[in-house]
Amino acid sequence: MNRFVADSVIGFNCVRCGASHYPAEVQYTCSCDSEQGILDIDYQYEGIRKNVSRADLASSTQVGMWRYLPLLPVPDNAQLPSLVVGNTPLYALSGLAHQLDLKQVWCKDESRQPSGSLKDRASAMAVVHARLAGYDTLATASTGNAAAALSCLAANMSMRAKIYVPKDAPKEKLLQIQAYGAEIVLVDGNYDAAFKLSLTEAKENHWYIRNTAYNPYMTEGKKTVAYEIAEQLNWQMPDVIAVSVGDGSIIGGVHKGLKDLLALGWIEKMPRILGVQASGSDFIYQAWHNRETVLDKAAIAANSVADSLQADLPKDRVKALNAVVQTGGIYTTVTDEEILQAMNTLGRHGILSEPAAAATLAGITKARKDRQLEAHESLVMINTGTGLKDMTSIQKMLKSYGSENINQGKC
Numbered sequence: 001m002n003r004f005v006a007d008s009v010i011g012f013n014c015v016r017c018g019a020s021h022y023p024a025e026v027q028y029t030c031s032c033d034s035e036q037g038i039l040d041i042d043y044q045y046e047g048i049r050k051n052v053s054r055a056d057l058a059s060s061t062q063v064g065m066w067r068y069l070p071l072l073p074v075p076d077n078a079q080l081p082s083l084v085v086g087n088t089p090l091y092a093l094s095g096l097a098h099q100l101d102l103k104q105v106w107c108k109d110e111s112r113q114p115s116g117s118l119k120d121r122a123s124a125m126a127v128v129h130a131r132l133a134g135y136d137t138l139a140t141a142s143t144g145n146a147a148a149a150l151s152c153l154a155a156n157m158s159m160r161a162k163i164y165v166p167k168d169a170p171k172e173k174l175l176q177i178q179a180y181g182a183e184i185v186l187v188d189g190n191y192d193a194a195f196k197l198s199l200t201e202a203k204e205n206h207w208y209i210r211n212t213a214y215n216p217y218m219t220e221g222k223k224t225v226a227y228e229i230a231e232q233l234n235w236q237m238p239d240v241i242a243v244s245v246g247d248g249s250i251i252g253g254v255h256k257g258l259k260d261l262l263a264l265g266w267i268e269k270m271p272r273i274l275g276v277q278a279s280g281s282d283f284i285y286q287a288w289h290n291r292e293t294v295l296d297k298a299a300i301a302a303n304s305v306a307d308s309l310q311a312d313l314p315k316d317r318v319k320a321l322n323a324v325v326q327t328g329g330i331y332t333t334v335t336d337e338e339i340l341q342a343m344n345t346l347g348r349h350g351i352l353s354e355p356a357a358a359a360t361l362a363g364i365t366k367a368r369k370d371r372q373l374e375a376h377e378s379l380v381m382i383n384t385g386t387g388l389k390d391m392t393s394i395q396k397m398l399k400s401y402g403s404e405n406i407n408q409g410k411c
C-alpha cells in the first residue's frame with residue numbers, strides 16, 4: 001500500500017518504540033504493537049526545499065489543501081477530489097480580542113469545510129491514498145465528524161464508505177452520513193468497540209482503513225490547517241495556536257504542520273500550542289499535569305456535552321502530549337457549562353460552533369484568566385466544526401443564555 005508514496009518520504013517512525021521503517025515495510029502501524037505503534041511520516045526536507053518555495057505557493061492556482069502537495073505523502077499524479085477541502089477563512093476577531101484583553105485573536109473557520117468540520121482534511125487524504133492503492137471501499141470508526149467527512153469525500157470520488165459509530169452519536173451527524181449514501185453500522189458500545197469492529201471487518205473484506213491514530217496519513221491531512229494559517233498570516237506566526245483535544249489527532253496534526261514549516265525554514269518561530277480538553281474527558285490534561293507516561297496510564301470514563309471530545313483512552317495521546325510539551329504550551333480543561341457559554345459568545349460574533357469547537361474559546365478564556373496567556377500575545381483559535389451538527393446542544397445553550405428574543409407577531 002505504501003508503495004504509492006511521494007519520493008520525499010524517507011520513513012515511517014514509530015511513536016512507541018522509535019523504530020524507523022521504510023514505506024514499503026509497513027501498512028498502518030508498527031509491528032511492536034498493532035494499536036499503540038502509531039507511525040509518523042518523515043520527509044527529506046532538503047529535497048522538498050529545493051523543489052518548492054513560498055513564492056511558488058504564492059503563484060499556485062491550486063485552491064485548498066492540495067496546493068501543499070509537495071509537502072504531503074502522496075505522489076503528484078494522484079487523483080484528487082473535486083470538492084474543495086481546505087481554503088477555509090481566517091478571520092480577525094478584534095472585538096473578541098478586546099474582550100479577552102489579548103493583542104489579536106484570529107479564528108480559523110473549519111466549519112466552512114464541505115462536511116462542516118476539520119475532519120475533511122484527513123478524509124480527503126484517505127480517499128486519495130485509497131484510490132492510489134487500488135481500493136474502492138473505505139471503513140472508519142468515528143463518533144460522528146470523521147464519518148461524515150469520509151462519507152462526503154468517498155461520495156465525491158465515487159467510492160464506498162462503511163461507517164462504524166456508537167449508537168449515541170448526535171442524530172444530525174447520523175443523518176448527514178446517510179445523506180452522503182454511506183453504509184452505517186451502529187455499534188452497541190463506545191467508540192473503542194466501534195474501532196475494534198471496524199478493524200476486524202475491514203481486514204476481512206480488504207477495505208481501506210481510515211481510522212485516526214491508526215492510519216498515519218490522517219495526521220498528514222490535518223497538518224495542512226497549520227500551513228494555511230501560516231500562509232494566511234504571511235508566514236508571521238502568532239504566539240499561540242489553540243485547539244480542542246479529544247483523541248489528540250488534530251493537535252498532533254497542527255504540531256506536525258508547524259514542525260514541517262520550521263524545518264523548511266518557512267517560519268521563524270514555533271507558536272505555543274494550547275490544548276483544550278473537556279473536564280469530563282481530560283485524560284491528556286491529567287497526564288500532562290501529573291507528568292504521567294501516556295502509554296501506561298489507564299483509561300478514564302469520559303463524558304461531555306462535546307461528543308467530539310469524548311475519549312476514554314485518546315488514541316493519538318503520544319502525539320497530543322508532544323504537541324504541547326515540545327512547544328512550551330499548556331493544556332487546560334473546561335466544564336460543559338463553560339463550553340455552552342463559549343458557544344453563546346461565538347454565536348454573538350457570527351460564528352456557530354458545535355460544543356467541541358467552542359471548547360477552544362472556553363479554554364482560551366480560562367487560560368487568560370489563569371494568566372497563562374498574556375495581554376501582549378496574539379492567538380489563532382481553530383473552529384473545528386459547525387454548530388449545525390448538533391442542534392440539541394444549541395437548544396441547551398439557548399435555554400441557559402437567552403432564548404428570550406422571539407416575540408409574537410401581531411396581525
Ligand SMILES: *Cc1c(COP(=O)(O)O)cnc(C)c1O
Pocket residue numbers: 117118119145146244245246247248249250251308309354356357384385386
Ligand atoms: C474530532 C474533533 C475534535 C477533536 O479532535 P481530536 O483529533 O479527536 O483530538 C474537535 N472538534 C471537532 C469538531 C471534531 O470533530
Ligand SMILES: [Zn+2]
Pocket residue numbers: 014015016017018019030031032033037
Ligand atoms: Zn514500534
